[in-house]
Amino acid sequence: MSDTDGKKPLGLRGARPGNVKQSFSHGRTKNVVVETKRKRVVVPKPGAAPGAGSTGGAVKGDPSKRPAGISDAELERRMKALAMAKARESEEAAAREAEEKARAEERERRRAEAEAKEREEREREEALKAKAEEERRKQEEAAAAKAAPAKPAEPQEAAPPVDAGPGRAVPARKTDRERDVRPERPTKAKPDRSDGGRRAGKLTLNDALSGREGGRQRSMAAMKRKQERARQKAMGGQVEREKVVRDVQLPEAIVVSELANRMAERVADVVKALMQNGIMATQNQSIDADTAELIIEEFGHKVVRVSDADVEDVIDSVEDNPEDLKPRxxxxxxxxxxxxxxxxxxxxxxxxxxxxxxxxxxxxxxxxxxxxxxxxxxxxxxxxxxxxxxxxxxxxxxxxxxxxxxxxxxxxxxxxxxxxxxxxxxxxxxxxxxxxxxxxxxxxxxxxxxxxxxxxxxxxxxxxxxxxxxxxxxxxxxxxxxxxxxxxxxxxxxxLKANPERAASGAVIEAQLDVGRGPVATVLVQNGTLRQGDIFVVGEQYGKVRALINDKGDRVAEAGPSVPVEVLGLNGTPEAGDILNVVETEGQAREIAEYREQAAKDKRAAAGAATTLDQLLAKAKADQNVAELPILVKADVQGSAEAIVQAMEKIGNEEVRVRVLHSGVGAITESDIGLAEASNAPVIGFNVRANAPARNSANQKGVEIRYYSVIYDLVDDVKAAASGLLSDEVREKFIGYASIKEVFKVSGVGRVAGCLVTEGVARRSAGVRLLRDDVVIHEGTLKTLKRFKDEVAEVQSGQECGMAFENYEDIREGDVIEIFERESVERSL
Structure with a gap:
């Protein structure tokens, strides 16, 4: 009778026991008892539709038992999906079983090879050991033949027994032949180990838990290392792989990771080589061409110097074959x-x-x-x-x-x-x-x-x-x-034809900075097909296509020739009119974008530096007489900002002009307010608004923010503001003439002219000019205007009066006095 008394062993319901051989990385295996649970087989109920599951048949046959909201088509679709899932699961199970079988066979083959090699090595060691023992035995026999037969054995040849005391006689020794024939000491039986008893003192956790008899086996990795060392020793030293020498294209500056990629070397090795040369650079930092050339030569590659402009050669510009062109x-x-x-x-x-x-x-x-x-x-x-x-x-x-x-x-x-x-x-x-x-x-x-x-x-x-x-x-x-x-x-x-199979290229129609989506460019694809995931460069920006949105606002996977789409995934807002090109790697796109950005900076710097000192002084002197209205412009899209800047440049004349401090795309930010405050300029927002920190900063600093949605209103308001900087136009209005009849000298007053007002009126507050032979010899104001002995405000035409000039006394009989008034008139552009 068994220990279970006829009872079934405890296990899972519907499970079947079995043995599985578990293999470890160092070569040993272990048998593990597992139980496999059988799948539940659903048997259709009597009366169910043939070929359908019990649930499906019942539901399909009886609409009242069908779950709520499930139509026949939906139910049939679900049943098909279930059948496909079961078929796929059975295929995957068969594939896994075949794969496990192949793995087990491979493990068994490797184990057999390892055992054979271990056995061969053990036999070789035993043969060498036997040969050494035989030689030693022969030497001992030759030495024993020379010695006397009655001479006791030397103590160093055999140790006394453990129980032999100091005063007791030593028993007779065994002969050398008897001692050497004995294969091993009988005091302790050694376990049968496949590795000859090596590493017998080490016990792993797996061995302790499994209670396995015997010692550890050598791992496959150790066997491979030993075989590799033996092979290299037999071939006469260290054998290195053949070095592949590459031609590395080197621009003026290159990122460390890209340099490692071009040399096909590990990034860590390149960073280590840089550190050994005293340069602390990470994989994302750029190094100059001379440093990169030193590293390339250190790794044994050849340097091919290229100019900065050569980075754009990766942009595909090949001519399309006529058979590849399709109507667009x-x-x-x-x-x-x-x-x-x-x-x-x-x-x-x-x-x-x-x-x-x-x-x-x-x-x-x-x-x-x-x-x-x-x-x-x-x-x-x-x-x-x-x-x-x-x-x-x-x-x-x-x-x-x-x-x-x-x-x-x-x-x-x-x-x-x-x-x-x-x-x-x-x-x-x-x-x-x-x-x-x-x-x-x-x-x-x-x-x-x-x-x-x-x-x-x-x-x-x-x-x-x-x-x-x-x-x-x-x-x-x-x-x-x-x-x-x-x-x-x-x-x-x-x-019209284009090749839809090549790398995409297109023109940026419009670009904007969206708050939720980031930089967005409206691109008209002109050649090739733009797909989600493509890496591209557009002007001074680059990126990876994160999403494509068509004109109806739907996301699409790709856009062919002549298709306008919104592209998401840029690292910055490009200029409207830039050309988009798809490239192979992100490193190439970054290099091209950085080169274009540097070239644009150099161009702007060259334009600013292409003036002599005399020209700069002349410009500064001319600017002193020109009043400027500084403004800061932020718009919703690149095209609008460009149009506003062009419109502002046309406002003004030789006395006043509008200067755009900064123009950009997106909401008005706190940095814009700081720039406007430093320049005492208003901020113009075209179809954009200021964010909360910018509004608070503007209120604190007193910066004016003006919002517009129609360009007419913006241009008119800026023109009116610029007109306010114009100095008022001063107009002269002639009000009278008087001729000098006599000149008197009056004490306390000086020379006084006796005049007759011949035309208009003479006023005390008006300006006067003294004309001699129709030439202006003095312009100033009146010190006194008298009628008889009384000071009067004005004298009418046909009346006589006395006039004296302020700080001027060179008046003669016959001179003509011109009387005028000045009035200011506001000007506008």
């Missing part, structure tokens, strides 16, 4: 004069309302949108501002576009910004389509528009020219289909 959507820019209906026309095409979102009903940003026509064609539209301040924005729009749609109001004809848009389109050599808008108004005169365009060498098809013209109305929708047809026809003629 056209990019259409809508241009024209302010308030001619550009955005309203685009709204009608998009069936969206963008004008309502723009302050003052005018466009102040470049908007990028995609429109899908009824025929399925995709068109990319750029909407540019029409105000005079946004000249650079219109120029950018013309540079990245394929077709320009020039919007001209039928009731307003050609205006200044219309002419400017025509010039931009001609400079970019882009075909134009004339959209004559507001055709529904009573004062509309489309023929006048066509005639006015002739003055600017734009001849429409109706006047036998080659420029398409379409009469449209954004309000009623008239002519919109004809406009889309004209665009599609022009795009078909251009045969």
């Amino acid at each position: 959507p056209p990019v259409i820019t809508i241009m024209g004069h302010v308030d001619h209906g550009k955005t309203s026309l685009l709204d009608a095409l998009r069936k969206a309302n963008v004008v309502a979102g723009e302050a003052g009903g005018i466009t102040q940003h470049i908007g990028a949108y995609q429109v899908t026509t009824e025929s399925g064609a995709v068109l990319s539209f750029l909407d540019t501002p029409g105000h005079a301040a946004f000249t650079s924005m219109r120029a950018r729009g013309a540079q990245v576009t394929d077709i320009v749609v020039l919007v001209v109001a039928a009731d307003d004809a050609v205006m200044p910004q219309t002419i400017e848009a025509i010039n931009h389109a001609k400079a970019a050599k882009v075909p134009m389509i004339i959209a004559i808008n507001k055709i529904d108004r009573p004062a509309a005169n489309p023929d006048k528009v066509r005639t006015d365009l002739l003055q600017h060498e734009v001849i429409v098809e109706k006047l036998s020219g080659d420029v398409q013209d379409v009469e449209v109305s954004a309000v009623t929708g008239q002519g919109l289909d004809e406009l889309l047809e004209a665009i599609a026809l022009q795009a078909e003629i251009l045969e």
Whole structure:
């Protein structure tokens, strides 16, 4: 009868016991008893649908037992997902079982090899030991033959027994042959160890817990190290790997981690080499070219010096093969004069309302949108501002576009910004389509528009020219289909193609600093495909694409040619108009961005230094006579800030001017307030606001913050403020003439002229000039004006009076006195 008295051993319900061989890193194995729990098999209830689970069949067959809110399609989808999960789980289990089996076989093979090598080594050691014992035995036999037979054995050859006292006789010794034949001491039985008893005194925790008989086995790592040492000893010394010598491109400055990457060496080794040379630098710091050259030569590589400009060579500029090119959507820019209906026309095409979102009903940003026509064609539209301040924005729009749609109001004809848009389109050599808008108004005169365009060498098809013209109305929708047809026809003629498989490149249409998302750039992809995760460089900034957002506000995984997207993941706000290029590594992107930033600084410094000392003195002297109105500008997007700065530069004359201390993108910060206080300048916020610390600082320091959302109001207010710096204009008003008849000398007064007022009136408070032969010889004020003996305020024409000049007595008979008054008139720009 067993110990359990017929009872089943204690275990998990539905579990099966089994043995598993557990292997350790140093080569030994151990058998472990485990229990495997069987999976519960759900048996369908009688009457359930065939092929379905019990739950699924019941629910599907009886809608009343189905969980609330679960439809048939949802239930079927869940059952399919469950079946797929079970199949995937069984596949994974089979793969794990095969992998475990392969691992066990590999461990068994390695263990067998280790045991064979250990056995061979043990046999070799035993053979050597036996040979040494045999030689020693022969030497002892030869020595014993020479000695006398009755001579007692020497005490050092054999130790006396433990119980032999000092006065007792020593028993007879065994012969050397008998002693040498004995293989080992019989006093203590040694355990059978595979390593010959080495390391017998060490006991590990695993051995103590497992209670395993015998000693430790040698680990596989120790065996490999021993074999490697033996191999190197047999080959005659240390064997090193063959050194791979690389050509390392070295710019003027390089980051330590990038230098290690180019040499294919460990960063820690490079940092250690720098420290040995007395340079304490981390992996993220830059070192100069001379130091890097020293390190490269120390590691045995070759240095290839490159200039700073060579870092931009990594930007892919290869020509695309014609077979790789595929058709792409056209990019259409809508241009024209302010308030001619550009955005309203685009709204009608998009069936969206963008004008309502723009302050003052005018466009102040470049908007990028995609429109899908009824025929399925995709068109990319750029909407540019029409105000005079946004000249650079219109120029950018013309540079990245394929077709320009020039919007001209039928009731307003050609205006200044219309002419400017025509010039931009001609400079970019882009075909134009004339959209004559507001055709529904009573004062509309489309023929006048066509005639006015002739003055600017734009001849429409109706006047036998080659420029398409379409009469449209954004309000009623008239002519919109004809406009889309004209665009599609022009795009078909251009045969626009691009390679979507290459590294992406595109132009920055607009850039801004978003509070929640950081720097955001609106990019029009021109070539290749921009994907999430791409590393790129754009102007003086670089980054990794964290997210792409299309014109509808949805996140997309990629953007192909002619697709406008918002790119998140920049390290700073780029300039509008910069080109975005995708590169391979972040190190390359950082190098290019740092080179461009340094080049821009050098360019600005060179522009400031390219003056002689005489020119600087002359400029300083000229600036002393010019009053300046300093301002600080913060805007919501880069294009608006650029337009405001350009508008401010145009305000002023030779006496007063506006100086923009700083312009940037984003909210007004405390540092902006500090700069404004130091320069006694107001802060202009265009579609942005000051944060709480900036508002508190402005209140404490008395800095004025003015907010604007329409550029008209901003320009007008700054112009009025600058006008206040102008000195008032002083105008002279002639009020009378008097001729000197006689000259008297009066004690206490001096020389007094007896005069006759010939014209106007003579006033005591007025200014006077003394004319002799129609030449002004003195200008000053009157000391006295008398009528007879009385001091009077004024003398009318035809009356006589006496006049004396302040601090001037050279008056003669026949001189003419001119009497005038000065008045100040305020001036404006």
